[in-house]
Amino acid sequence: MTTKTIQEIEAEIVDEFSLFDSWDDKYEYIIDLGKRLPPLDEVFKKEENKVKGCQSTVWLVADYQDGKIIYKAESDAIIVKGLISMLIRVLSGHTPDEILNADMDFINKIGMTSHLAQTRSNGLRAMVKQMKHYALAFKSLRFNA
């Protein structure tokens, strides 16, 4: 399990992206991440796990272990899978509070929001929102327990 903070991981990704000269390289990297994202078990690919607001289909599930949230997700589109892979790398393995407080500014810093068409960048925001919803849900569960 990760010991780095969310901010540290975000900074790492921004550093990695600064090495790329062109968007061709950035996309190749994201696509590669997408290809390497472990597939989600078929049982999780159901309507209730779909993230609304994405053009492609995205399934997202979360598990709560020892006070930390573990996310798993998949999509039928590879670039989206690559983006998911980065979101999971940043947020998975952290506490609900840490996740709720994350500003996720790395998405802007690597130029993703300005480069993706509005409709697709809305999909990215929808994924982050859904991940934070899970954090909120697990946090209230913990309080109620």
Next chain:
Amino acid sequence: MSNETMIAATGENQVLDIEKIRNDFPVLQRMVKGHPLVYLDNAATSQKPAAVIDALVHYYTHLNANVHRGIHTLAEEATAAFEATRDVVRSFINAAQREEIIYTKGTTEGLNLVAYTWGRKHLREGDEVIISGMEHHSNIVPWQVVCEEKNAVLKVIPITDKGELDMEVFHQLLSERTKIVSVVHVSNALGTINPVKAIIDAAHAKGAVVLIDGAQSSMHLDIDVQDLDCDFFALSAHKMLGPTGAGILYGKSSLLEEMPVFLGGGEMIKEVTFEKTTYNELPYKFEAGTPNIADFVAFKPAIEYINKLGKEKIRAHEDALLSYATEKIKETEGVKIIGEAEQKASVLSFVIDGVHPQDIGILLDNKGIAVRTGHHCAEPLMSRFCIPGTIRASFAVYNTLAEIDLFAEALKKAIKILR
């Protein structure tokens, strides 16, 4: 592009100077993501020539006033410019009278207008409405609403594997219960040109009226509403080099006269008292409120631009682009073309084994190439082919064979990266 290929693209004796045409479209000069724009999303909306953009600026700079009402000079000049478009449209689609040309927001409003006025007045319980399996949502949803309200039945002409209407089934569906047939002339998702003349004749023989969705066809095919003998025909200015937010509903005057009004308000009335309102004459009866004056004024130079080039020459060039692109794409491994009708206009829709259309769309955009990916507002049609969506390249008169080469090359590279 060389002169040779340009001639090849337009056929003998029909040479359009494509480079000259391209210079008339300012947006085609811009760069996207560091590359010259290759605009292949013309079925979504066409680009606008400078004449149209200039007309918009000229209108607001010199003529702006509300139409039909004022007695001052500006109001008269604005009205004259606004009404001049009606005459040009009448002639463009060969309607018998200018009163049959109703200004709308676009094809969607035209289709809704017929469903909610003609449909509400004439449909009874058990009556049937026929649409096709390749309709845009705008020619499905209004009919579902009205059919539900009237307990009428919506029947759908099925699509063959090639992406054509199954005309045999259409003839079986058609009966004395059929009150209206509403079909698309050219499919936005497949490019199929439907045999609307045969549909109209068969429907009329059973006493049904016919509405044609001409959103895609009006730029590419000769439209003669009297020869077709269609009862209604809807089109959008923005798909034919004109501005957005302006469209036309043609209707036979005998039908329009007896139809109830659509929207109530200013302009559409003759006299208003709290007891009773009498309505204005055609076409104003259906044009409530201050219209989209500037965009209708600027629609005229768009039609004049098309007329100047000539539809036959436009069609010849677009056909050459489509067949060249089709051959190129077929060479690409794993590509399956969706829609292989004998008669097609300007649309190339396809899927690629194991690759999501959205990924292709993003990677092509990164090369400055604009295509459409998704279901093209025709979800039932996508279900028919068991696909969530397609990649669609659609061509216009200002596209070149060289652009198709760039598109095909970028597509191959994208597939290689994604696999």
